[in-house]
Amino acid sequence: MKHTRIATLLETDHLLQDYTVKGWVRAFRSNRFIALNDGSTLANIQCVLDFENTDEEIISKINIGAAVKISGVLKESEGKGQRVEIEVNEIEILGEADPEDVKKTILSPKRHSLEKLREQAHLRVRTNTFGAIMRLRSKLAFAVHQYFNTQGFYYVNTPIITASDAEGAGEMFKVTNLDLNNPPKTKDGKIDYSQDFFGKETNLTVSGQLEGETYALGLGNIYTFGPTFRAENSNTSRHLAEFWMIEPEMAFCDLDGNMDLAEDFIKYVLNYILENCDEDLAFLEERLLQEEKSKPEKDRSPMKLREKLKFVTENNFKRVSYTEAIDILKNSKPNKKKKFNYPIEDWGADLQSEHERYLVEKHFKCPVILFDYPADIKAFYMRLNDDGKTVRAMDVLFPGIGEIVGGAQREERLDVLKEKMKAIGIEEEELWWYLDTRRFGSCVHSGFGLGFERLVLFATGMSNIRDVIPYPRTPQNAAF
Amino acid sequence: MKHTRIATLLETDHLLQDYTVKGWVRAFRSNRFIALNDGSTLANIQCVLDFENTDEEIISKINIGAAVKISGVLKESEGKGQRVEIEVNEIEILGEADPEDVKKTILSPKRHSLEKLREQAHLRVRTNTFGAIMRLRSKLAFAVHQYFNTQGFYYVNTPIITASDAEGAGEMFKVTNLDLNNPPKTKDGKIDYSQDFFGKETNLTVSGQLEGETYALGLGNIYTFGPTFRAENSNTSRHLAEFWMIEPEMAFCDLDGNMDLAEDFIKYVLNYILENCDEDLAFLEERLLQEEKSKPEKDRSPMKLREKLKFVTENNFKRVSYTEAIDILKNSKPNKKKKFNYPIEDWGADLQSEHERYLVEKHFKCPVILFDYPADIKAFYMRLNDDGKTVRAMDVLFPGIGEIVGGAQREERLDVLKEKMKAIGIEEEELWWYLDTRRFGSCVHSGFGLGFERLVLFATGMSNIRDVIPYPRTPQNAAF
Numbered sequence: 001m002k003h004t005r006i007a008t009l010l011e012t013d014h015l016l017q018d019y020t021v022k023g024w025v026r027a028f029r030s031n032r033f034i035a036l037n038d039g040s041t042l043a044n045i046q047c048v049l050d051f052e053n054t055d056e057e058i059i060s061k062i063n064i065g066a067a068v069k070i071s072g073v074l075k076e077s078e079g080k081g082q083r084v085e086i087e088v089n090e091i092e093i094l095g096e097a098d099p100e101d102v103k104k105t106i107l108s109p110k111r112h113s114l115e116k117l118r119e120q121a122h123l124r125v126r127t128n129t130f131g132a133i134m135r136l137r138s139k140l141a142f143a144v145h146q147y148f149n150t151q152g153f154y155y156v157n158t159p160i161i162t163a164s165d166a167e168g169a170g171e172m173f174k175v176t177n178l179d180l181n182n183p184p185k186t187k188d189g190k191i192d193y194s195q196d197f198f199g200k201e202t203n204l205t206v207s208g209q210l211e212g213e214t215y216a217l218g219l220g221n222i223y224t225f226g227p228t229f230r231a232e233n234s235n236t237s238r239h240l241a242e243f244w245m246i247e248p249e250m251a252f253c254d255l256d257g258n259m260d261l262a263e264d265f266i267k268y269v270l271n272y273i274l275e276n277c278d279e280d281l282a283f284l285e286e287r288l289l290q291e292e293k294s295k296p297e298k299d300r301s302p303m304k305l306r307e308k309l310k311f312v313t314e315n316n317f318k319r320v321s322y323t324e325a326i327d328i329l330k331n332s333k334p335n336k337k338k339k340f341n342y343p344i345e346d347w348g349a350d351l352q353s354e355h356e357r358y359l360v361e362k363h364f365k366c367p368v369i370l371f372d373y374p375a376d377i378k379a380f381y382m383r384l385n386d387d388g389k390t391v392r393a394m395d396v397l398f399p400g401i402g403e404i405v406g407g408a409q410r411e412e413r414l415d416v417l418k419e420k421m422k423a424i425g426i427e428e429e430e431l432w433w434y435l436d437t438r439r440f441g442s443c444v445h446s447g448f449g450l451g452f453e454r455l456v457l458f459a460t461g462m463s464n465i466r467d468v469i470p471y472p473r474t475p476q477n478a479a480f
Numbered sequence: 481m482k483h484t485r486i487a488t489l490l491e492t493d494h495l496l497q498d499y500t501v502k503g504w505v506r507a508f509r510s511n512r513f514i515a516l517n518d519g520s521t522l523a524n525i526q527c528v529l530d531f532e533n534t535d536e537e538i539i540s541k542i543n544i545g546a547a548v549k550i551s552g553v554l555k556e557s558e559g560k561g562q563r564v565e566i567e568v569n570e571i572e573i574l575g576e577a578d579p580e581d582v583k584k585t586i587l588s589p590k591r592h593s594l595e596k597l598r599e600q601a602h603l604r605v606r607t608n609t610f611g612a613i614m615r616l617r618s619k620l621a622f623a624v625h626q627y628f629n630t631q632g633f634y635y636v637n638t639p640i641i642t643a644s645d646a647e648g649a650g651e652m653f654k655v656t657n658l659d660l661n662n663p664p665k666t667k668d669g670k671i672d673y674s675q676d677f678f679g680k681e682t683n684l685t686v687s688g689q690l691e692g693e694t695y696a697l698g699l700g701n702i703y704t705f706g707p708t709f710r711a712e713n714s715n716t717s718r719h720l721a722e723f724w725m726i727e728p729e730m731a732f733c734d735l736d737g738n739m740d741l742a743e744d745f746i747k748y749v750l751n752y753i754l755e756n757c758d759e760d761l762a763f764l765e766e767r768l769l770q771e772e773k774s775k776p777e778k779d780r781s782p783m784k785l786r787e788k789l790k791f792v793t794e795n796n797f798k799r800v801s802y803t804e805a806i807d808i809l810k811n812s813k814p815n816k817k818k819k820f821n822y823p824i825e826d827w828g829a830d831l832q833s834e835h836e837r838y839l840v841e842k843h844f845k846c847p848v849i850l851f852d853y854p855a856d857i858k859a860f861y862m863r864l865n866d867d868g869k870t871v872r873a874m875d876v877l878f879p880g881i882g883e884i885v886g887g888a889q890r891e892e893r894l895d896v897l898k899e900k901m902k903a904i905g906i907e908e909e910e911l912w913w914y915l916d917t918r919r920f921g922s923c924v925h926s927g928f929g930l931g932f933e934r935l936v937l938f939a940t941g942m943s944n945i946r947d948v949i950p951y952p953r954t955p956q957n958a959a960f
Binding site for chain 1: 483485487502503504505518519520545546547549574575576577578581582585587600601602603605606610611614615617618621622625626629632634635636637638639640641642643644651653654655656657658660661663669670671677678679680682684691694695697698699700701706707709711713721722724731732892913914916917918919920921922923924949950951953955956957958959960
């Protein structure tokens with residue numbers, strides 16, 4: 001008899017029929033009530049055992065963490081807390097779990113810290129919290145693909161291993177196949193990369209944007225969704241050495257169109273999980289409420305999790321120029337009262353999360369898109385405005401988190417682009433192919449990047465980015 | 481006025497209205513007919529210019545490769561070859577393309593070899609062939625996500641950077657942040673990886689399977705779809721150093737269920753492109769026919785491209801044990817006549833592509849799933865059969881290509897798994913977390929891996945795997 005997923009069973013109207021379920025024991029109360037979970041959904045199904053007529057040896061093995069197969073009749077539940085339950089006819093232990101061993105793991109039924117859960121990242125997905133996070137992460141990823149597919153964007157897999165460091169977005173990891181204990185050397189004693197696998201020095205990509213642009217200038221609208229890397233020694237709750245990035249790029253699209261897309265896209269994917277993941281969201285919302293009780297009142301989020309998501313999906317994003325934002329911040333109360341860690345003094349300052357959050361949470365009370373940033377604090381490929389000092393960059397700012405999307409209209413003029421590259425020392429030969437796109441039918445085009453884990457962080461209400469990716473990579477940590 | 485995608489325009493019934501299109505000039509005939517393409521679809525839209533009333537300077541810039549904006553009325557076409565065309569009212573050159581420069585590129589209107597196109601991989605997506613391939617690749621990827629989402633599988637991003645080489649599927653790329661010209665050394669003169677970014681030696685993953693298993697044993701059904709790497713010096717038309725892999729994994733599922741899934745999944749995604757990409761498929765089918773004309777008759781494919789896809793979607797996959805397959809091959813004509821490059825002599829032989837293709841194309845005349853392979857030629861984590869010499873492995877074999885899917889029921893018994901690891905020298909400490917899954921509620925589970933580029937190769941009828949990924953990584957090549 002084929003087994004039925006618990007998610008299906010909990011929603012079916014076909015009661016009083018025989019079903020088989022397979023899952024892991026989450027609890028076993030009064031020698032009678034088994035709470036069984038198979039990961040398909042947050043809720044357990046309650047299986048009611050006929051203690052008198054069940055083999056003692058089997059009962060001794062119904063321990064937390066054990067895998068069991070249960071067949072029985074689905075009935076309306078007389079107890080509280082569940083609509084239906086299974087009256088067990090047959091139970092089989094598929095995989096035992098020794099209670100003494102379980103005690104040493106996070107499967108044991110007590111509160112474990114998130115740090116502890118991270119140390120057992122291979123087991124944490126079997127907890128309610130991480131089951132919910134990872135299901136939600138999966139649904140968000142699907143919403144991303146569904147959105148772009150529906151909108152006529154093509155998915156492009158840009159290369160992970162790359163020979164160029166043109167984005168200059170941070171330190172890169174080197175990729176090599178050389179015997180590092182005995183590497184080939186050139187005459188002047190340096191590593192001879194011409195003997196490496198690719199015949200030159202290679203790194204892990206920090207962004208697929210430049211390659212993405214080449215594809216947008218052929219296919220029209222494209223997006224990437226793949227892993228990117230930063231070898232930055234940042235041991236914070238917001239940085240990962242390996243994370244997944246979404247980067248759409250659109251030909252014949254200016255910054256306004258780019259802002260339209262960012263807003264529409266974000267609203268779509270968050271609406272998707274509001275509609276499709278309510279059970280997990282409700283659980284995570286409650287978890288957050290509990291967590292925040294331990295914080296001083298002023299540090300607590302003023303909104304509940306789903307409220308925060310709706311704050312984004314139901315408000316228009318306010319579009320504000322950088323210059324206007326600086327004015328607002330300069331004259332703001334926290335700035336005057338020196339409450340910002342980084343006081344805002346002059347135009348040209350790079351904004352910090354505290355400033356971004358002030359604009360969103362206190363000033364505008366809605367998501368904000370800042371645009372037209374100073375050229376000096378943005379990347380070389382962003383389109384220079386006629387004022388000669390700002391570029392057509394945009395950042396989308398969220399409550400509680402600050403910047404979540406960074407994008408720009410790209411510099412489509414060959415001469416301007418070449419000058420900017422020269423100014424920061426990028427050789428034309430290194431990016432000959434990128435410049436080619438400006439030689440052969442160049443056009444206005446735009447795109448943005450969204451760190452997927454930042455989005456999952458926002459959507460789940462978790463506070464450490466290590467808790468929203470299965471196996472986080474951070475300084476000193478590549479376990480599993 | 482917002483522009484309309486050409487794909488939309490070519491299908492609309494709203495004629496005699498004004499539209500604006502933006503795209504790249506593919507051809508300009510008789511100073512009158514512009515063939516415009518924007519990548520949204522294979523077909524160009526014909527734009528008919530009023531030569532007399534168009535500025536001469538503009539006309540001089542309507543060159544192949546140039547980006548233009550055209551506004552005009554959509555009308556039924558009087559000419560052959562298209563249903564509708566645009567009568568141009570306004571034309572603007574957005575980005576020029578110097579004809580002399582274009583001549584040096586693959587954008588020039590003549591036949592370029594696939595090798596030449598690879599050298600200009602940043603421009604090849606603007607050709608009909610690569611536009612078609614990359615749109616199809618994108619649609620196939622979406623079908624993958626859609627299939628698994630619909631079937632209740634959760635998408636899991638397993639780590640790219642990993643500290644374990646347990647799969648042992650081939651040479652791995654090293655990932656490091658050390659200054660290789662001046663690396664820290666241990667007392668005995670070796671590289672001191674404890675000072676590296678992750679505090680130990682790390683590599684690029686060859687498979688997400690082991691981590692995928694840990695998630696299946698919590699969420700039930702999961703799949704991965706991400707980049708994997710092989711540092712093998714294989715300069716063939718079938719190998720990439722960087723490629724994308726799809727790996728589903730199912731708890732409470734045996735080898736039969738695994739075969740069911742593989743067959744159902746492959747049929748779904750190929751049906752999806754048959755239904756959604758007919759124009760691109762028809763073009764690629766014709767391209768293949770032309771290409772095959774240059775081959776000797778015996779090397780040509782007996783089936784056209786879409787026939788080959790339907791051969792897979794419309795036939796039941798024949799399930800045959802390895803032992804039975806060896807018997808068939810041993811007694812086959814090509815074996816007796818010594819036509820195989822690798823003659824089949826004894827049970828235990830590893831099958832080559834020629835054998836797999838013989839089984840599919842000549843013997844069974846349908847896709848084949850071989851199962852129960854000799855343990856000696858398969859990985860340690862595959863479930864040992866009671867005969868003690870075969871494992872519950874399966875390979876799906878396709879016409880023209882041989883193996884396209886490799887999978888197995890996993891060894892769920894802790895003691896057997898430990899013994900097999902010991903036999904091949906994998907330390908238990910290295911895979912403590914993997915072994916934990918067999919300690920805490922272990923269960924029958926199965927999964928498979930599918931190299932995405934192999935699937936795209938099959939679906940597009942291309943013969944070199946470098947032509948189905950935007951920027952291929954191969955020995956001596958990490959350009960772009």
